[in-house]
Amino acid sequence: MELKLFSLKSVSVPKMVGTDMMMFSSPFTNSGLLIGCKEAAIQSFSCRVTFPKASYSSISQNTVRSVSGEDILFQSYPYRVNGTNGSNMYHRDARVLDAYDDEYNGVIVHSEGLPSNPNAFTSILRSSLSHWKAKGKKGVWLKLPITKSEFVPIAVKEGFQYHHAEREYVMMTYWIPEEPCLLPSNASHQVGVGSFVINEKNEVLVVQEKYCATGLTGLWKIPTGFILESEEIFTGAVREVKEETGIDSEFVEVIAFRHAHNVAFEKSDLFFICMLRPLSTKIMVDDHEIQAAKWMPLVEFVKQPSIQEDTMFKKIIDICIARMGKCYCGLAVHQLASKFDGRLSSLYFNIVEDKSSNCRAS
Structure with missing residues (x-):
């Protein structure tokens, strides 16, 4: 075998002789170590090499090599060598990230x-x-x-x-390609939820936040918060109510949702208004975020100047009242699986099966 090299650092090269596998050690850790060889193309070399009665397989393998004093996983991929008896394939250890x-x-x-x-x-x-x-x-x-x-x-x-x-x-x-990038962008939205919880006495569960904008100081509002990663909208609504007020509740419907843009960190915002049914009555305030919480008569809640002067919030209250009077249908949650990904997910919709029902869009 004739192969001229600069230095003696080892690399394994599989050689097939008949049916037996043999390994040769040769220096091959840095570029420019081959004399009499020139790079013919990417992943290709043209060399003067003589391997009597030898052929080379395209076996793929991973090896562990030491670089700068630490072990790193290397992946093998083939390079073509043109010998005197034709073209053969052999493998060289290539430094490639796992x-x-x-x-x-x-x-x-x-x-x-x-x-x-x-x-x-x-x-x-x-x-x-x-x-x-x-x-x-x-x-x-x-x-x-x-x-x-x-x-x-x-x-x-x-x-x-x-x-x-x-x-x-x-x-x-x-x-990598010299063309417009097709990689998806980072997440574009944050998701919030507001919970409209009303009891049999027509009292609304309301809170006053410790930290809020100056114009909202003293405002009694419904419990709100952000949906956590991998959390459902309906479970997030129940969780926020429990965390802020200590009240256990049951999700009923999504009443409406707001879509706004350029909110926090220039992201868009989806805010879902949910109706919940209370399962307990005793309030235990989270004093880290909430100043106070109480059950407030619906009429008193609606009369607050900050609500009457805010077109968006007033409309949300009108929708909730319409739902209570069965003049409006919200979106109930249904767990369904899709054959496209095999995952169970939540689909929000409502179908009124009872034709005599007063629940209708308004």
């Missing part, structure tokens, strides 16, 4: 497999991008945990952009 393909011909990097050394990360990130470009990949998703925050400027320098951030990580993306 990742998996998504359904849109992109890749998602496993954050658990990231190196801890910034120099090692810089090197493997560059070679990974070259590898993914050669394979025709499109979008790259790189999740960097807060413990790897020093990698962020490295990724930015290589062309990555911010996508979104949470408490424990920042998500970055890289669009």
Whole structure:
């Protein structure tokens, strides 16, 4: 076998001789180590190599190599070598980040497999991008945990952009093709809920918040809050009532919802008004957020100047009163599964089966 090399750092090359697998060790850790070889194309080399009675398989394998004093997972992919007896395929260890393909011909990097050394990360990130470009990949998703925050400027320098951030990580993306980026944007909305809870005495459950705008000081309002991640609208409404007032309740319907734009952090806002049925009466105020809470007669609640002067809020109260008088139908929640994703989800709708019912849109 004739193969000229610079230095002696080992890499495994599978060789098939008859039916036996053999491994040769050769220096192959850095570019420019082959003499008499030239890069013919991406993932391709043309060399003067003689392997008597040998052929090379396209076996794919992962190996662990040490870079900058730490073990990193490497993925193998084939390179073509033109020998004197024709073209053969062999594998070279390529430094590629541990990742998996998504359904849109992109890749998602496993954050658990990231190196801890910034120099090692810089090197493997560059070679990974070259590898993914050669394979025709499109979008790259790189999740960097807060413990790897020093990698962020490295990724930015290589062309990555911010996508979104949470408490424990920042998500970055890289669009490979020279065409408009098709990666989805970050979440565009926040979701809030307001709970209209009324008892058999026509009393509304109301609260005064500790922290509010100056113009709303002293206002008695319905319990409100934000829907948590992976939380249903109807369960979020019940939770907020319980947290702020200690009242147990049962979701009835979504009465209406408001859609506003450029609210917090320039995001859009969806605010759902829900009607709930109380299951308890004793109020226990959450003194972290709420100044006071009580059951207030509906008539007194509606007469508040701040409600009478606000067209939006007054209309919401009118709708709730219409629902109580069975002159309006809200949207009840129904749990259904779709064959497209196999997941159980909530569909909000109402069908009046009793034709004699007074519930009708107004």
